[in-house]
Amino acid sequence: MLPALQFHSLPLGTQFTLLVAVPSVLVMFVGKQVFLPEERLTTLLRDFLKTDWKYLGVAWVVTQAVNSVALHFHVGRTFTGFVYAIEGATVATFQTVASQPLTLAFTAVYLVGFPFAVLFTYFKLKAHDEEEAHRYALAYVILVTLAVPFFVLFPVKVSSLYLTSVQPLMYQLSPAIQYGIFSTDTLVKAFPSLHTGLSVLAALYARKADTAYAYTMAFLSTAIVVSTLYLGVHWLTDAAFALVLVACAYTLSRQFSEPRWSVVSREAVAAVRRTTNR
Numbered sequence: 001m002l003p004a005l006q007f008h009s010l011p012l013g014t015q016f017t018l019l020v021a022v023p024s025v026l027v028m029f030v031g032k033q034v035f036l037p038e039e040r041l042t043t044l045l046r047d048f049l050k051t052d053w054k055y056l057g058v059a060w061v062v063t064q065a066v067n068s069v070a071l072h073f074h075v076g077r078t079f080t081g082f083v084y085a086i087e088g089a090t091v092a093t094f095q096t097v098a099s100q101p102l103t104l105a106f107t108a109v110y111l112v113g114f115p116f117a118v119l120f121t122y123f124k125l126k127a128h129d130e131e132e133a134h135r136y137a138l139a140y141v142i143l144v145t146l147a148v149p150f151f152v153l154f155p156v157k158v159s160s161l162y163l164t165s166v167q168p169l170m171y172q173l174s175p176a177i178q179y180g181i182f183s184t185d186t187l188v189k190a191f192p193s194l195h196t197g198l199s200v201l202a203a204l205y206a207r208k209a210d211t212a213y214a215y216t217m218a219f220l221s222t223a224i225v226v227s228t229l230y231l232g233v234h235w236l237t238d239a240a241f242a243l244v245l246v247a248c249a250y251t252l253s254r255q256f257s258e259p260r261w262s263v264v265s266r267e268a269v270a271a272v273r274r275t276t277n278r
Helices: 002-006 012-035 041-072 080-087 092-093 100-128 130-153 169-173 176-185 194-206 211-230 235-252 258-277
Strands: none
Touching: 002 012, 002 169, 002 235, 012 176, 012 211, 041 100, 080 176, 080 235, 092 211, 092 258, 100 130, 100 169, 100 194, 100 211, 130 194, 130 211, 169 176, 211 235
């Protein structure tokens, strides 16, 4: 009882961070034990400090930059009505089986399963083929970058803020979750769905690892896509167009040789360092 009371006495932002960070770390550890049992944690940490931080760091910097642009710069009008004209209220059918346990499960998939899928896939790939891991990181950067023009020029509201027949199930689940989402998201950058795009991209690259992990990622990426629709976050159009961008990012990433991507990574990191030191 006391720990629960102490948790709820924390600021909502801290509660949200803990709700996402703690389970995510635990799931990453479980993933390591199941999918990388022969890899030692000290080895993974040493490799991360030696080389992996370059690739993951560039991906993180690009993600933060894109989120900042989407948060502060977009045209004044939204195009949600255009998306509604295409598909109507079809997405509401995903909530016809809504229940508290299902909402909890899909929220966990959305908030914890997604970062696991996107991040752990890099380490799993690296254990099998380091070059494929680097291509995956490049594909991630390309996909996130491709989404920027649409976030800025074609803002679309999340489905639950436009359709009265769709409930914002995840936001209603907890004040901390509502605060965490609302404080970092404009809720008008639903198109395209990066949850869909990045999870499907991870599933595509997971095929370069072993069969068991490929099937796991196929299942998890499907669950992530469904979670975005069930929870009232995205539209079917958001998910469909994200798949188009995934095809572009995957195809482009296959065109780069390892040395070229290494140069891109080094130059990007050097640029970030120069900006930070000013």
